[in-house]
Amino acid sequence: MSSYLPTWPERDATSVWHPFTAMSAYADEHAPVIAAADGFFLVDTTGKTYLDGHSSLWCNIHGHRVPEIDAAIRGQLDRVAHSTLLGLGNTSSIELAEELIQRAPTGLSRVFYADCGAAGVEVALKIAWQYHRQKRQPESRDLFACLGSAYHGDTVGTISLGDIDRFHSLFGGLMFPSLRLPSPAMSGLSLEECLAETERLLANHQERVAGVIVEPLVQAAAGMRVHPAGYLKRLREITRRLGLLLIADEIAVGFGRLGTLFACEQEAVSPDIMILSKGLTGGYLPLAATLTTEEIYAAFLGDPWAGKTFYHGHTYTGNPLACAAARASLRLIEDRDVLGNARRIEVALAEYAANWAAIPHVAEVRHRGTMVGIEVQRDPATGTPFPAEQRMGHQLTLACRERGIIVRNIGDTLVLMPAPAMPLALVDQLADTVTAALRDILR
DSSP states (O other): OOOOOOOHHHHHHTTOOOTTOOHHHHGGGTOOOEEEEEBTEEEETTSOEEEETTHHHHTOSSOBSOHHHHHHHHHHHTTOSOOOOSSOOOHHHHHHHHHHHHHSOTTEEEEEEESSHHHHHHHHHHHHHHHHHHTTOOTTOOEEEEETTOOOOSSHHHHTTOOOHHHHGGGGGGOOOOEEEOOTTTSSOOHHHHHHHHHHHHHHTTTTEEEEEEOSSEETTTTSEEOOTTHHHHHHHHHHHHTOOEEEEOTTTTTTTTSSSSGGGGGTOOOSEEEEOGGGGTTSSOOEEEEEEHHHHHTTOSOGGGSOSOOOOOTTTTOHHHHHHHHHHHHHHHHTTHHHHHHHHHHHHHHHHHHHHTSTTEEEEEEETTEEEEEEOSBTTTTBOOOGGGOHHHHHHHHHHHTTEEOEEETTEEEEOOOTTOOHHHHHHHHHHHHHHHHHHHO
């Protein structure tokens, strides 16, 4: 009888189906299996350490095993780990809601919890839909407007707002129709042309639009597409002029990623609905919060038998452990000047970006705050991509991994997203390693 015991990677490859992963190649690439973490490093089952260069998929803020967040969760465990919000309250969710409202853009005064970013977007869509009907708006408000190359999640509702072919084209028959607005980062239009076309489209569908959803300042999953200054503010002016709800998806850009707690702050924009997740708990536990104005909330009030209740909820809505982690993270952001550190990271990365742009086959480096996308092409002069079978973006990811850095690619765009609290010395280590990988793979 064989005494062979399968390794962790072998057990992984034979039992776990990984998201956004080509499973046919996964086992042969010997992906690390993470067993522990220490600060801004991950440790695999062999003991090898890796610098977490993409914030564990854009959610980690302070690093791993943060004593203050660990203590907050342990303290909450001593009280209660979970209790439903369906018809009951819990102290942790109340305290977090109060703190979010205190910090949110002016006018946002109510918090509805969910358990992931996509679910938070679904909450926003359903709130907007039901709001219009209970305000006795025209029943024809049946259309949501979103940007070209948008990404807001992977549920059926959120992919209906998505416009990234490799993610969404297969599911066309499942999706509801939406109104596509030109992206100021990808349409090829000037800012003024983009805004003029946006206003024209929204005005032509004014009686049908239930809401306009946008990722403020940066379209993350589109490959870190940075919007020109002033676009968000002007979009808010257009939606207000036409009487349309503006929904801000701050899932990827919130909690210091761009140097302010919320991206909307940078253009003094107050949306009607704002969605938070990812960094909300510091990257510890799944939680989302959809914030709305008092006017929207009031449309759901009435006699209990009047049918105005928002019939939506999740089992783990407002989970006390997650809310305790979020409150601890908010305190650390303020006590440790994490926003100031994120702004210093932005300056440091800008210097590296100029060097990366000069490397042959680098077509474009897109950068704002702690978010970087490095797009590579076979011939940048003509826009000719590498053949798909080369998986060049993935090869760059593997080259970084071999050098002790964990990052991700979106197609042939390598994405870097250091945690906003990462020390500048580690940011330099991340950037230097990426430079070496680019030169090695692209030479």
